[in-house]
Amino acid sequence: MISKSKQKEIEKYVNSSKKYYSKIFNQNEEIDTKLYILNREEAKKIWGKNLPIWVYQFYNKKGMIIINDIPKEKLNSKDLKIGIYHEMCHNFYFKLLGTYLPQWVDEGLANYLANYKFKDKTFMKFISDYKKDFPKQDYLKIAKKYYKLSEKDWLDNNKTREFYACSFLAVKKIIDQKGLNYLFNWLNKFKINPIKKNYNNKIYGLLKIIK
Secondary structure, X not given: OOOHHHHHHHHHHHHHHHHHHHHHOOOOOOOOOXXXXXXXXXXXXXXXXXXXXXXXXXXXXXXXXXXXXXXXXXXXXXXXXXXXXXXXXXXXXXXXXXOOOOHHHHHHHHHHHHHHOOOOHHHHHHHHHHHHHOOOOOHHHHHOOOOOOOHHXXXXXXXXXXXXXXXXXXXHHHXXXXXXXXXXXXXXXXXXXXXOOOHHHHHHHHOXXXX
16 A cells, blocks of 8 residues: 555655656646556456556556555665656656657657666666677567557567567667657657558658668
């Protein structure tokens, strides 16, 4: 269970993360963000019955969902802050594009701006281990496969590992070589019609210059 003092801490990070992303996404920090602290059964009504056991917080159109069975070791201030900043990035991404697609960009950006920027040791070890296991992969090409994950995909440990690692590594590669503004600029070009069949292919085509 999440104590009242931790609830106040969560609210503090929600507010500070809005200020952080309002500058990055050039959006008003007064953007509406509803916070729900729910038990797992309540959260399943929003995510779906196949909510993975390792998910303790997520963002969707309803708002930020915090599941109150977070393990004690994940309730430390740093992990709470990183987790909330990660989820808030999804909120601003949706406000920018009107969609969470492509999911590899949405997830990769959240991991870059939250987990990477705030030095999440667990996440960075996960990335380091993945790169050791698959040193010669084209991370950008693999990330493209994850335009949208199905409920079944979320329950596949190998797919989720590949998704999280390659999404981050692909987005980091783009930002390292071309800059964050470049990433936002080509996303903006396609936000008008993000459900076109060739949307992800067109985006990937713009990224072929990334080596």
